[in-house]
């Protein structure tokens with residue numbers, strides 16, 4: 001019936017109505033009065049099974065209320081859009097005076113939220129007021145210049161605007177065809193990044209390899225392991241699964257994402273061998289070589305090494321040239337994780353730290369850590385894209401398209417685990433264009449200088465000691481009074497809300513980590529932190 005009506009009414013008019021089915025009950029008497037039925041006994045007999053009433057179905061059209069469509073009206077979106085950008089700008093000014101570490105207890109934020117979702121939509125004014133009142137107190141302010149914890153996750157104006165535009169466009173760039181600019185900008189920007197960091201030519205799209213933006217370094221190492229697994233088994237594992245003989249290697253100081261990737265990839269945690277590190281928390285190549293020989297003798301198949309440039313706990317730099325030689329000789333896939341420190345490759349004076357990258361099969365670093373680009377953004381480079389693509393590519397009918405078939409385009413869905421992908425290249429492009437290489441170098445150098453200043457204060461103090469080399473922006477230190485004292489010191493410092501730092505264990509010893517990498521961290525913040533640390537240490541009973 002609807003189809004018939006749609007033929008009869010112009011299509012545009014048809015779309016403006018809501019078509020509804022109804023039925024009404026009418027008494028038999030109202031339709032066929034008893035005198036008519038009395039005169040027609042056959043009709044009366046026919047109607048008798050229907051009882052006292054007859055249901056009459058019919059279809060009717062109701063004009064659709066186009067004003068009541070529940071969407072946010074354009075003028076309101078505009079008003080709130082401007083207000084929120086203003087809010088973010090003001091937030092950046094007031095964040096230094098906010099408690100860095102959220103001062104709430106577990107469950108406190110949830111307990112303030114309504115237990116059920118609203119049946120009827122609420123005004124955005126109300127929603128935003130609740131964001132400020134209920135959510136903000138539970139936020140740890142990563143963008144505070146007094147944030148010295150973990151590794152940073154810094155942002156910048158151009159990056160936030162890029163992120164906003166990406167949300168506004170709302171595209172999904174799984175294929176070149178689903179948004180050519182998303183793919184081509186990404187390829188182009190990653191070639192720029194490779195050039196900015198002086199990466200080997202193989203990592204550029206014009207050669208055998210190329211770069212892709214992953215959500216995180218964890219995804220990058222997972223993709224590397226998957227490609228390595230397939231390369232060593234001639235793509236047989238994708239078909240038949242793992243047989244438990246593949247062996248991966250890393251150092252005990254590598255990030256936990258390597259272990260996670262090994263588990264996800266079906267290699268098995270027991271098949272990830274931790275190669276001993278030296279006094280600087282850097283992998284010993286000799287031990288790696290010996291372990292590989294031993295494993296081969298046992299009938300195992302060594303296939304993958306993950307080396308780190310800037311370990312999380314101590315900023316150790318694994319000796320890439322020697323590890324690389326071993327991998328090349330033994331035909332092992334070498335993945336290099338430069339998650340935070342990779343950004344330092346922008347400055348020629350730090351280039352010696354990155355020597356040996358020509359041996360890497362894959363390399364990743366996170367602009368979302370130290371390159372003023374909002375989380376998430378990890379640049380992942382491979383020297384030979386064919387292994388990666390062949391490992392991860394699946395082409396169901398519904399994704400087939402002419403561009404893919406022509407072979408002339410990149411479909412980044414084949415370079416990552418998920419199918420869908422955001423337009424992340426936009427924010428990275430904005431950041432690079434806004435700062436230029438010069439601006440980025442300026443800030444990286446400044447952060448390193450500030451961290452070294454902090455390290456000098458520690459070194460010159462009678463109460464504190466340095467616990468690892470500080471080649472870049474991470475200082476590992478501790479008070480000389482032992483583990484308990486340092487734990488108490490860190491807890492007290494973080495409770496003040498004035499600074500936030502985190503800890504690690506180095507050789508079984510509790511160590512405080514102080515990492516300088518926030519966009520707006522200046523000397524006054526680092527000096528203020530050091531003075532607070534010294535003052536607080538004096539207050540703790542020894």
Ligand code: PLP
Pocket residue numbers: 151215216217218219255257308310311312337338339340366378
């Ligand atoms: N690798 C290193 C050296 C890290 O320090 C980190 C996180 O801090 C990671 C990998 C994981 O980073 P992501 O959060 O991007 O997965």
